[in-house]
Amino acid sequence: MIRTVWRGMVRFLGSARLATWLLVVVGVWSMLGSLVPQGVPLESAVKAWAASNPLAESVVNAIGLHQAFSSPFFLACVLVLGLCTALCAWRRTKAAIGKGRTLRQAAAAAADRQSLTEVHDLGIECDPAPNGEEVLSLASGTLERLGIKTKRRDEVLAAVSSPWSVWGSPVFHWALLALILTLAGGQLLRAHGLMGIAVGQTKADAPDSYGVVSSGPLYDWGSVHRSIRVDALEPDFVSDGIDRGPTPTVSLIDGAGNVIVKQRVYPNMTLKSGSLTIYPVTYGLSTTLSMVTTGGVETGREVLFVDFSGETTSGTVPVDHLSLSDKAGNLRYTISATVPLDRRGDAFVQAVPAQPTARVVVSTPDGKPVLIGAISPGERIALPGAAGSLQLDDVGYYARLQVVDDWSIPLLYAGLFVALAGLTLAVVARQQIVLVTVVEGPDGVKLVAKVRLWRNSSSSRSEIETELTRALSGAEKGSTT
Amino acid sequence: MTLEIVLMWAALTFYAAATAMYGIGVTFSKDTLTGRALLVSTVGLVFQAASLGIRWERLGHGPYLGFYEVVNALVLCAAAFFIVVAWRNPRLSAAGIAVMPVTVLLLGGSMLSSKAEVAITAKLASYWLFIHVAFANLAFGAFAVSFGCAVAYVIRHRSAGGKWVRRLEKLPAQDVLENLTVRFVLVGFLFWAIMIATGAIWANEAWGSYWSWDPIETWSLIVWLIYAVYLHVRFTLKWHGERLAWFAIIAMPLALFALIGIPLAFNTPHAGIGGYGKDL
Numbered sequence: 001m002i003r004t005v006w007r008g009m010v011r012f013l014g015s016a017r018l019a020t021w022l023l024v025v026v027g028v029w030s031m032l033g034s035l036v037p038q039g040v041p042l043e044s045a046v047k048a049w050a051a052s053n054p055l056a057e058s059v060v061n062a063i064g065l066h067q068a069f070s071s072p073f074f075l076a077c078v079l080v081l082g083l084c085t086a087l088c089a090w091r092r093t094k095a096a097i098g099k100g101r102t103l104r105q106a107a108a109a110a111a112d113r114q115s116l117t118e119v120h121d122l123g124i125e126c127d128p129a130p131n132g133e134e135v136l137s138l139a140s141g142t143l144e145r146l147g148i149k150t151k152r153r154d155e156v157l158a159a160v161s162s163p164w165s166v167w168g169s170p171v172f173h174w175a176l177l178a179l180i181l182t183l184a185g186g187q188l189l190r191a192h193g194l195m196g197i198a199v200g201q202t203k204a205d206a207p208d209s210y211g212v213v214s215s216g217p218l219y220d221w222g223s224v225h226r227s228i229r230v231d232a233l234e235p236d237f238v239s240d241g242i243d244r245g246p247t248p249t250v251s252l253i254d255g256a257g258n259v260i261v262k263q264r265v266y267p268n269m270t271l272k273s274g275s276l277t278i279y280p281v282t283y284g285l286s287t288t289l290s291m292v293t294t295g296g297v298e299t300g301r302e303v304l305f306v307d308f309s310g311e312t313t314s315g316t317v318p319v320d321h322l323s324l325s326d327k328a329g330n331l332r333y334t335i336s337a338t339v340p341l342d343r344r345g346d347a348f349v350q351a352v353p354a355q356p357t358a359r360v361v362v363s364t365p366d367g368k369p370v371l372i373g374a375i376s377p378g379e380r381i382a383l384p385g386a387a388g389s390l391q392l393d394d395v396g397y398y399a400r401l402q403v404v405d406d407w408s409i410p411l412l413y414a415g416l417f418v419a420l421a422g423l424t425l426a427v428v429a430r431q432q433i434v435l436v437t438v439v440e441g442p443d444g445v446k447l448v449a450k451v452r453l454w455r456n457s458s459s460s461r462s463e464i465e466t467e468l469t470r471a472l473s474g475a476e477k478g479s480t481t
Numbered sequence: 482m483t484l485e486i487v488l489m490w491a492a493l494t495f496y497a498a499a500t501a502m503y504g505i506g507v508t509f510s511k512d513t514l515t516g517r518a519l520l521v522s523t524v525g526l527v528f529q530a531a532s533l534g535i536r537w538e539r540l541g542h543g544p545y546l547g548f549y550e551v552v553n554a555l556v557l558c559a560a561a562f563f564i565v566v567a568w569r570n571p572r573l574s575a576a577g578i579a580v581m582p583v584t585v586l587l588l589g590g591s592m593l594s595s596k597a598e599v600a601i602t603a604k605l606a607s608y609w610l611f612i613h614v615a616f617a618n619l620a621f622g623a624f625a626v627s628f629g630c631a632v633a634y635v636i637r638h639r640s641a642g643g644k645w646v647r648r649l650e651k652l653p654a655q656d657v658l659e660n661l662t663v664r665f666v667l668v669g670f671l672f673w674a675i676m677i678a679t680g681a682i683w684a685n686e687a688w689g690s691y692w693s694w695d696p697i698e699t700w701s702l703i704v705w706l707i708y709a710v711y712l713h714v715r716f717t718l719k720w721h722g723e724r725l726a727w728f729a730i731i732a733m734p735l736a737l738f739a740l741i742g743i744p745l746a747f748n749t750p751h752a753g754i755g756g757y758g759k760d761l
Contacts, residue, residue: 016713016717016718017718019713019717020710020713020714020717020718023706023709023713024706024710026706027703027706027707030699030702030703030706031700031703033694033699034696034699034700034703034743038694068694069694240606242601242602242603242606243603244603245603266603267603267604267606267687267688268603268604268606268607268686268687270685270686270689277685277689279688279689402689402690404689404690409685409691412681412691413682416678416681416682419674419678420671420674420675423670423671423674424671426667427667427668427670427671456664456667457660459657459660460654460656460657460660462654462656463653463654463656463657466654
């Protein structure tokens with residue numbers, strides 16, 4: 001019973017029809033997914049689309065099309081497609097073993113003219129009957145015109161593919177399966193996120209250091225012992241005559257504090273170390289603020305990030321804020337900062353201003369501003385309620401880095417290489433057996449041939465038959481035995 | 482008007498003339514005209530290659546930035562693929578009745594579009610760009626020829642017993658045409674796969690993510706899946722004949738849409754690269 005069910009399941013999953021339909025479903029689903037913005041419902045693009053397409057949104061949302069490529073339906077299809085690919089690869093492997101054996105036997109049979117005269121696919125009477133040598137010469141020329149180059153072995157013309165020629169398709173399918181598994185495994189074991197780091201600042205590679213972070217369920221943060229430092233940021237770095245854009249110099253530091261790698265990071269020049277890749281997404285300004293008691297003692301220092309924005313009067317918006325609590329741990333104030341930018345014409349200059357100042361806003365926990373003031377580096381602003389003062393130490397740059405820790409990328413590259421090699425072999429290598437010889441008997445000369453054309457042949461069996469017949473015995477077709 | 486543009490207009494004129502000659506030659510069984518159409522197509526190809534060569538030399542980068550260059554390179558590859566195949570197998574020359582109109586429409590469209598010069602930016606400054614785009618062009622060339630062979634197949638199949646059979650009898654046998662269609666689909670499928678693979682590697686180098694499901698990436702995968710379905714129905718479900726030919730005919734415009742239409746329709750991180758320099 002179990003065996004019957006198992007066999008039925010294997011037959012179902014291994015059917016070409018199912019694989020084909022799954023390819024269609026994945027393709028159609030991807031088409032639909034490309035038509036709507038992808039992301040969680042809170043994202044602005046998704047919200048905007050939902051607002052302008054309320055009717056369609058109800059359907060799109062219900063079927064999970066906004067997360068088309070991580071939806072359970074899509075993942076289930078890919079999973080079943082992976083199983084189909086595994087079974088398909090297994091079958092193709094068995095077929096390749098069989099074909100390889102046939103090719104080896106055919107290569108050996110090229111030396112065995114007798115067996116060819118007894119068992120063949122085509123038999124063409126030669127009329128008028130030239131001698132065997134002429135027939136073979138004519139046949140060789142005809143086949144060459146059809147793109148089949150033969151080798152003469154005694155009295156047999158042979159065009160037999162190498163046994164390795166049949167391995168392209170199995171290798172391609174196994175590599176596809178390996179790619180699917182690597183992608184799936186990579187998702188479970190990878191971590192990626194965005195980390196903002198001010199110039200001169202060092203951050204540990206830990207979830208708390210990221211603004212946005214996502215890690216697979218099997219990713220072990222406990223085993224990560226490294227830090228990332230931004231040493232410098234050049235807003236307009238130029239090399240080889242090409243503006244590389246805002247370019248941070250990033251150091252990767254191991255658990256013992258040693259610098260492992262230090263380099264400029266820009267598009268096509270990502271920082272790579274083992275499975276880690278660091279790429280600069282964007283940059284902004286940073287304000288370093290110190291808390292100072294009424295007695296003049298510094299009690300803490302924080303870096304607040306500021307992003308460029310064309311929609312505000314100052315040209316910047318705060319990214320994060322500083323929280324001030326009382327001794328009992330109750331939140332008293334939140335502090336945010338922006339940096340008014342210099343202007344060039346109508347546009348803001350996205351750089352540290354010539355005379356930098358920070359516009360500090362101190363708000364109560366319910367968001368009500370209680371203090372707004374502008375301070376330059378070295379200046380202080382007194383906080384309300386005798387809570388000390390706030391000093392601006394510095395205005396500089398920060399880099400928002402995309403940090404990806406994914407061991408699967410080299411494996412993916414290797415899988416892609418093997419898949420492409422297999423596919424190339426499947427596309428380029430011919431899989432054919434063409435054996436031709438001549439039988440001379442009392443009835444005249446007869447050409448006999450064994451023809452197997454599996455893949456990538458330059459001709460077809462019917463064309464070979466027609467052309468050989470035309471060359472050897474006039475226009476009519478030969479007899480097929 | 483610069484020499485570059487004059488040459489391109491000349492190429493378009495020759496392609497248009499070749500299209501007309503193929504049309505007349507096949508319709509009225511004028512084999513000489515069909516043969517000469519191939520020669521005229523070749524002259525057009527030389528002019529187009531010369532024009533693109535001049536632009537390449539002038540701008541310092543290949544024809545892969547901006548709508549004008551991207552479409553031009555696609556046309557060049559489609560025409561070159563067809564012409565090489567037709568010179569090697571003159572009986573296939575009549576397939577130009579399907580391939581050359583496509584080149585004329587695309588080249589005409591690109592000539593009417595902006596010929597803006599897009600500079601190499603930081604994200605584009607990679608040798609992967611050349612490899613990625615080259616294989617996209619080669620894939621399209623192969624798909625265009627498969628389209629031509631499939632159209633020739635369908636025309637003859639539909640006119641079985643009619644006067645068109647006589648006119649098309651110089652074409653290779655139907656099974657050979659089908660075999661050629663499949664082989665060009667296979668070649669295109671391989672090149673498309675290389676395009677996707679090199680694109681993923683380049684994306685990882687350029688912006689740290691090998692696959693982002695942006696519309697261009699998604700559509701390149703969709704086209705690859707479509708041709709994967711084609712190959713499955715051909716090799717495992719044993720489809721043959723007219724319906725297989727129709728499959729190849731319908732699939733090619735989708736490949737074209739993925740290459741040209743999607744970058745125009747969507748503003749994606751990719752759009753700056755494929756397209757046409759909107760945003761980087």
